[in-house]
Amino acid sequence: MKIALCDNNQREMGKIEKIIHLHTSQECECDFFSNGEKLVRHLKKIDENYTIYFISIELNEIDGIALAQQIRSFDLDALIIFLSNDIQRMPDVFKVHAFDYLVKPVSDDCLLETMDRAKNYFNTIDAYFEFSFNRKLIVLTMNEIVYIAKSGRIAYIHTTEKIYKTYLTMTEILDKLDTNIFTRIHGSYVVNLNYIVKIIKNEVFVTHLENEARQKRTTALPMSRTFKDETKKTYTAFLKTRKL
Incomplete structure (x- = not known):
């Protein structure tokens, strides 16, 4: 270290x-x-x-x-x-x-x-998230995952490097993720709390570095009314665990 x-x-x-x-x-x-x-x-x-x-x-x-x-x-x-x-x-x-x-x-x-x-x-x-797509096993560290978006049968796993696909259901995804650093903000979205930079109205903004030039990218994700209060509560508690 x-x-x-x-x-x-x-x-x-x-x-x-x-x-x-x-x-x-x-x-x-x-x-x-x-x-x-x-x-x-x-x-x-x-x-x-x-x-x-x-x-x-x-x-x-x-x-x-x-x-x-x-x-x-x-x-x-x-x-x-x-x-x-x-x-x-x-x-x-x-x-x-x-x-x-x-x-x-x-x-x-x-x-x-x-x-x-x-x-x-x-x-x-350093905990791992395992899934498969087209018979190929993929293993990621939890911290690589910025957010996961579900669209129809496919879940798109957005990482700091690329986007992966899987047929896991949202329930299966949540069971595999560490709830200390991931929270559900919408019926179709799960976010890594470490990448959240702000929450405004009905949107959660995440920021990460991408491509070889390591350019910063900020993405706005929808936050539904169902998960709004819990998301804010979870994020506030997450910040407090870091003594902020």
Whole structure:
């Protein structure tokens, strides 16, 4: 697991790195960046992104929220954990889908709790969804699936890379999906909560990166009156589990 630590205070980040290495069973590689510009320049040079970003809100030159927005422009999957001297900026982190918001000085217990939740989150998204079409077995990770749309007998599985087809019924689909990260928004639509960016009136908007250029695509999906209240309730609860 690759972790980026971005803060003006190297001592604070050193403490966090030490706790992670001492108290977590996961093998972690941590890189420290004293400001957002250095982190962005580094990301442009490497071929892979970080799994987790610890970002201080109170960065010099470019603040933590603006830095997270740049990261989200090309990486929607990484976990972003904000660090701050107070809770005043907490409402701002909704728009970048932060995983957690820790108030400095960060206690060992709070940090370890966050890392445990991150581990559980990755275990969840690595779960598999199996189906077949034209006698071919296809296996996807849950996190690859953005949403599933049913049309007649065919269900169209929209992933971050392509669209698959299956003859599974909606009941069979729901039985296979992890209800912690998927919710039904319509009789014919099931959505991955991780890709929802906003809910407006009778529509749910999902965003993901597609094609080789990794361009961001936002899609509006219909939300029926039958599932509207439950969808909003489920999404709100989902955000709260990420301490937002």
